[in-house]
Amino acid sequence: MMHSFFQVVYTTLQAVATAIFHPWFLIVIYLMYKMYKKNGDMEVETLLFMRQKISNKMVQSILSGILIGIGASILLVVIGFPIHLSEYMVFLLPVAILLAMINFRYLCFSYAGGILGILSFIFQGQMFLGYKLPDMNMDIPGIIALVGILHFMESLLILLEGADDSIPIIIKKEGKFASAYMMQKYWPLPFALLVMEVMTAVPQGSIEMPDWWPLMKNIIDNPGGVLVYSIYPITAVLGYGDIAVSTTPEQKSRRTALSLMAYSLFLLVTAIFAPNRIWLQGLGVILMPLLHEILIVQGQKRERYSKPLYVYPDKGVRVLDLKPEGLGEKLGLRRGDVILKINGTEIENYLHMKAILNNYFTFLWVDILGIDGKHRCIEHQAYPSGVNDLGIIPLIEEPLAVYRLENMESVGLFRMFSGKK
Incomplete structure (x- = not known):
């Protein structure tokens, strides 16, 4: 057999x-x-x-x-x-x-x-x-x-x-x-x-x-x-x-x-x-x-x-995606996360976040709201060059391309x- x-x-x-x-x-x-x-x-x-x-x-x-x-x-x-x-x-x-x-x-x-x-x-x-x-x-x-x-x-x-x-x-x-x-x-x-x-x-x-x-x-x-x-x-x-x-x-x-x-x-x-x-x-x-x-x-x-689960936030920056091999991936950021604070400063929107990161902080702590509703804080040390880019693709207020679900189906x-x- x-x-x-x-x-x-x-x-x-x-x-x-x-x-x-x-x-x-x-x-x-x-x-x-x-x-x-x-x-x-x-x-x-x-x-x-x-x-x-x-x-x-x-x-x-x-x-x-x-x-x-x-x-x-x-x-x-x-x-x-x-x-x-x-x-x-x-x-x-x-x-x-x-x-x-x-x-x-x-x-x-x-x-x-x-x-x-x-x-x-x-x-x-x-x-x-x-x-x-x-x-x-x-x-x-x-x-x-x-x-x-x-x-x-x-x-x-x-x-x-x-x-x-x-x-x-x-x-x-x-x-x-x-x-x-x-x-x-x-x-x-x-x-x-x-x-x-x-x-x-x-x-x-x-x-x-x-x-x-x-x-x-x-x-x-x-x-x-x-x-x-x-x-x-x-x-x-x-x-x-x-x-x-x-x-x-x-x-x-x-x-x-x-x-x-x-x-x-x-x-x-x-x-x-x-x-x-x-x-x-x-x-x-x-x-x-x-x-x-x-x-x-x-x-x-x-x-x-x-x-929708991933709506544009009233305050903060929603992570649409992460750049390959960028800082966001190394820090453990995930799709859908909302970045609420950077070094204790509340984030209004993506332009505000970019302005804050222009300070090239050598030590960074980021307050995040996950898609599961849980808060967490990520810390990162970048001495001596500092950080001015988190390596994320944000959900912005005026996106370049908007799709209709009916057309996608x-x-x-x-x-x-x-x-x-």
Whole structure:
């Protein structure tokens, strides 16, 4: 049995490697580059610099996607979530990319899978006005399971990396400026699918698996031959887009990850019980995109109508971001902090703070109000040169760029590529 397990793992790794060198993987990498470049331009508009090179973001995302793809592939093949692969399954990624031209959040197999699933119910080889319609014959439980699997992997990536490198933006609510943080992460996902096919005999070199395997059974009625399971390489893309207005990016991404995890588990349970139950397959195809849309829209409404967490203060200076390797990072300043006093002098605004720092204090103590409502004091000695810059990017009263949340929520790939604001 242990020998069979290592054979399965080895074959799975081969399939993942094949997916990495597939042309679709390169297309996904190109789309990721375009989207990260667009986000970098937005970061420069707000901060006047880019904190991390696009190449570094790309490498991190690619490695994370590959590692999650490998781990999930091994787990899913060993447990046994098979899919009956039809020729129309290849349209999942192209349909998802076409939908993303309208809105980035549609770059998701839940919408593409829902569309193909509904079409599979409609097109069953029947005659219509003298023409024979195609028989799509798609594995609906397999599609539901695939979407559930992908979203479970996405939830893990969001939980681990969703809040990393969030981009500060300035918004205006109720006549006051506030800062928000936009999370935009993309992961190319090469992974292996367990595919079933009907053959007249078991091919040579097959691996014998235990009786309980696979977990999902009875997907094909009366196959008329021997069911053989093989491992098939596939490429997908996972994207996370969110805006933290009323919470921190870490809290927002954690909430989103847990919601997606619950959604994915619901789909996987539905997929397990869906074979031979047409009504459950139809319900799953409808709920798959509907529940995903509800999760996103509810999150957007919550942020749009809630009170901003990072409002422009009546007194003091709100830290929008920190300069890389600047004094603020060394002192332990954090995004959202409000600098209240410097050496006992109350700060009115950013210009007032700059005037105070022009004294080049050799010893500095800074009173700060954290985003958690707690006060703290930071001390720093800079003898003999003194300090005149805390290394922060402040939330100023007249920002250079102000964004509307409604516009941020409806960005499509077409708009990204066309360069429209």
